[in-house]
Amino acid sequence: MRYAVIMAGGSGTRLWPLSRQGAPKQLLPLLDGGSLLQAAWRRATGVVPPENVLVCTGAAYADEVSRQLPGLVPENLLGEPVGRDSLNAAAWPAAVLARRDQGAVMAVLTADHVITPEDVFCEHIARGFAVAEADASALVTFGVVPTGPHTGYGYLERGDPLPGRPDAAAVVAFTEKPDAATAAEWVASGRYWWNSGMFVWRVSTFLEQLRGLQPATHAAVLALAVEPDRLDAIYPALTRISIDYAIMEPVSRGAGSAHVNSGAEDGHDSMLDASPLTCSAWSSGTTSTASAVRTTARPLTPTPPITPSHWLNSRLPPAPSATTRPDVALPAASWGSAS
Secondary structure, X not given: OEEEEEEEOOOOHHHOOOOEOOEOHHHOOOEOOEOHHHHHHHHHHOOOOHHHEEEEEEHHHHHHHHHHOOOOOHHHEEEEOOXXXXXXXXHHHHHHHHHHXXXXXXXXXXXXXXXXXXXXXXXXXXXXXXXXXXXXXXXEEEEEOOOOOOOOOOEEEXXXXXXXXXXXXXXXXXXXXXXXXXXXXXXXXXXXXXXXXXXXXXXXXXXXXXXXXXXXXXXXXXXXXXXXXXXXXXXXXOOOOOHHHHHHHHHHOOOOOOEEEEEEEOOEEEOOOOOOOOOEEEOOOOEOEOOOOOOOOOOOOOOOOOOHHHHHHOOOOOOOOOOOOOOOOOOOOEOOOOO
């Protein structure tokens, strides 16, 4: 069965002082009175039933998350006593799902993006599910076709299309945020996408890679799924590390038994040029592709905080015009993406 995990931790310090540890950006009413978390919930429930959505957030935010998401099943709310980065925010829910459903396939989605149109986003996540369901060794990640040489994003390098899937390609490498000249070279080559930080995989496949690459974390989250009352003892001892650095990069180099698949989307616009991971927008008007990738990743470095006036005065740029890319085989879907 299909599930979605929304990663809703983090204190949102890049949006300080609007966003701070007690009121992170994903919980603030920034979108016509609604929060980024509520928007993420709409996207998740556009792909899977509400009862199949899990939210991993800070324990301190659990009550507010429950208030904002009345459709969230109580046992699907996982509160981290301390932040331990994206690997553990995905691994703990994966271990929980493995006990509930041996055939579970999970999407890992972010809670701090603005993404429109949402229905097209859901279509691409559904394609990711289809890739993971068809290939037991696939780890699916989503790349964003760049609209320009941005230096604030991580990039992934696309390889050859997957056999029988012109809308999917292998990823050769994940790379760290480049300087301006390198970013311009990469974008001009047509081989590089922005790294979105969203994924789809079979839970069993992900946990098998975790067992081989991060065995202590694997053992700990399995124990936590069996004995949730030991949360305060187990979770703080987990290694703090990102999914990309712990799993995707080593798997791309052949260290695991899986391969990484990804979806790519055209037309990404950044709401905040100075703070790329604070908010982004998906805009219609460009062709897009879902794509599979072999991966190499490094943890993202922090960007300087911006002032609330900068954020509030920022406006979305106009949607990019439709483009034709010889490397994009998928003809029709119009959308954009956030990273």
